[in-house]
Amino acid sequence: MKYSEQDERTSEWMRLALSKMKQFDIAPTPANYALWFEYVSGTNLSLTEAVDNEIEMSGKLTAQQCHLLYEQFFDDDKDRAAMFEMRQELARLLKQVLNYVYTGVTTTGRSNSHLQSMLSRLQPDLNRQQLHTLIEEVLIETRLAVSSGELLNEQLNGAMTEVAALKKELSDSRREAITDSLTGLANRKHFDDLIHQMTRDADQNGMDVSVIFSDVDMFSTINEKHGQLVGDQVLRVIAELMKTSLKGRDLVARYGGEEFAVILPNTSMQNARILADTIRQDLASKRIQRKDTREPLGTITMSFGVARYVPGEGVDSFLQRVDRAVYLAKRRGRNNVCDAPPPII
Ligand SMILES: Nc1nc2c(ncn2[C@@H]2O[C@H](COP(=O)(O)OP(=O)(O)OP(=O)(O)O)[C@@H](O)[C@H]2O)c(=O)[nH]1
Numbered sequence: 001m002k003y004s005e006q007d008e009r010t011s012e013w014m015r016l017a018l019s020k021m022k023q024f025d026i027a028p029t030p031a032n033y034a035l036w037f038e039y040v041s042g043t044n045l046s047l048t049e050a051v052d053n054e055i056e057m058s059g060k061l062t063a064q065q066c067h068l069l070y071e072q073f074f075d076d077d078k079d080r081a082a083m084f085e086m087r088q089e090l091a092r093l094l095k096q097v098l099n100y101v102y103t104g105v106t107t108t109g110r111s112n113s114h115l116q117s118m119l120s121r122l123q124p125d126l127n128r129q130q131l132h133t134l135i136e137e138v139l140i141e142t143r144l145a146v147s148s149g150e151l152l153n154e155q156l157n158g159a160m161t162e163v164a165a166l167k168k169e170l171s172d173s174r175r176e177a178i179t180d181s182l183t184g185l186a187n188r189k190h191f192d193d194l195i196h197q198m199t200r201d202a203d204q205n206g207m208d209v210s211v212i213f214s215d216v217d218m219f220s221t222i223n224e225k226h227g228q229l230v231g232d233q234v235l236r237v238i239a240e241l242m243k244t245s246l247k248g249r250d251l252v253a254r255y256g257g258e259e260f261a262v263i264l265p266n267t268s269m270q271n272a273r274i275l276a277d278t279i280r281q282d283l284a285s286k287r288i289q290r291k292d293t294r295e296p297l298g299t300i301t302m303s304f305g306v307a308r309y310v311p312g313e314g315v316d317s318f319l320q321r322v323d324r325a326v327y328l329a330k331r332r333g334r335n336n337v338c339d340a341p342p343p344i345i
Contacts, residue, residue, distance in 0.1 A: 016040035024061045031070045032063075038073070046127040047073045057200075064316060068196065071189070083131065086170055087122055090135060093162055094119045114141055128174060135167045180254040182232060183239035191253035191261050198265055199315045209265055209309040210272035213322045214242075214279070214302045216258040217334040222297065230290055234300060237288055245279050260302075269308040269339070276304040276337045284335055303329035307340030317343050 017036035018028065026032050038044045039051050050072070054065050094115055118138060126134070178190035186194075198209045216222075216238065223231040235258065242252045242260055255261040264272050280302060288297045305325025309318050321340035329336040 013037055013041045026061065026063060026066055032066050035066055035070050035073070044073065046130075068192065071192075083126075083128065083173075086131060086166060086173070087126060089166055090131070090138065090163070091119065091122050093166070094122070094138060128170070132167070132170055135163060135170065138163050139167065183236055183254050185239050185243065185260070186251055186253035188253065188255055191251065191255060191263065194251055194263055195319070196315055198263060199309050199318060202309050203311050206311050207266060208268055209263065210267045210269055211264065211307055211309070211318065211322050212262040212272055212276045212279075213255065213305045213326045214260045214262075214276070215326050215330070217301045217303055217330075219258040222300070226290065226297065230297070233291055234288060234297065237286070238283065238300075238302070241282055241286070242279060245275065245282065269306065272306045272308065273337060273339065276306050280304055280335065280337055301335035303334050304337040305329060305340055306337060310343050313343040 014037065017033060017040050020026075020036045020040060021028050021032055026036075035047070035051075038047050042048060047069070050069055051061070054069070055061055058065075115138075118134060118141070121130075121134060178187055178193075179185070180187040195209075195211070201207060202209045216234070219231065219234075222234055235254070238260065239252075239254065242262065246252055246262065249265050250267075251263045253261050253263075262275075264275070267275075284299060284301050286300070288300055289295060290297060303326055305322045305328070307318060307322040307325060321343060325338040325340040329338040332338065
């Protein structure tokens with residue numbers, strides 16, 4: 001078989017990807033392989049930058065970091081598809097505007113070269129932030145052209161409206177990607193991103209970061225007795241209650257099925273514990289009814305675990321400790337708040 005230049009390059013990237021995984025002692029799983037293949041091929045500049053940043057910050061790349069990077073760059077097919085469509089749409093609009101320029105509607109060459117350069121920046125590895133910046137630039141450029149009378153107002157106004165709609169679509173899709181659709185709370189991805197960022201900050205400046213995990217007690221019984229839809233309704237009520245108990249930069253997320261997680265920046269262990277207990281009491285005293293029949297659902301409770309991040313312990317240890325605290329609260333009979341055990345450093 002005769003190898004083409006492309007085949008040779010691909011083989012080289014495969015070799016390099018494997019050697020990188022060996023260098024960082026990373027298991028050669030398909031996900032890790034995809035990550036490193038993309039890295040060594042240099043086709044995704046954002047990914048390369050993200051990997052380099054991680055290595056620069058900690059001098060290594062752990063399996064957990066690889067997992068997060070994989071999730072960020074590969075594991076969100078829907079999001080990637082939406083980004084792809086938006087890139088296509090922006091390219092179409094830019095070409096349309098350029099067309100007006102070519103057909104002589106404009107009198108200067110400024111818009112022409114500027115729009116051309118924007119078009120050339122519409123690369124496949126464009127991330128969400130870069131796409132957002134580009135859309136902003138296109139909006140400014142077209143607005144300028146309209147106001148200076150360079151282009152036919154009517155045609156350009158149409159294009160401008162479409163670019164503005166695209167901008168809204170991008171921010172809607174960004175919100176959707178980090179939101180839990182059942183409760184409207186942040187989703188697990190948002191929680192994971194933020195907790196990594198907060199613990200990194202805490203490692204650097206020692207600020208207080210506390211976390212509350214909570215798990216609905218005997219939730220399967222609610223589902224069995226009243227059905228999944230009523231179970232869903234209960235989750236929404238709890239989400240609402242948790243949201244109204246928080247303030248400022250606190251973040252509450254639906255962490256899993258009937259699990260909720262709260263990040264509390266600049267909050268001591270004691271205050272986190274007080275907050276968890278307030279939510280616990282508020283829920284236990286709430287009279288929740290079925291929406292359809294008004295039938296009371298009885299007392300619904302949750303078990304809580306609380307932990308404060310100890311700088312240097314790492315996010316995995318932190319979340320394992322708080323998870324352990326929820327387990328202890330369940331063991332103590334549920335409807336309880338328990339402190340996490342100290343980290344083993
Ligand atoms: N209605 C509904 N149920 C869910 C959802 N996600 C998970 N569940 C249910 O949540 C229940 C969790 O049950 P278990 O983990 O056994 O725990 P539990 O019954 O809450 O009991 P304890 O945690 O031990 O107090 C299961 O029945 C899941 O099917 C959801 O989105 N909607």
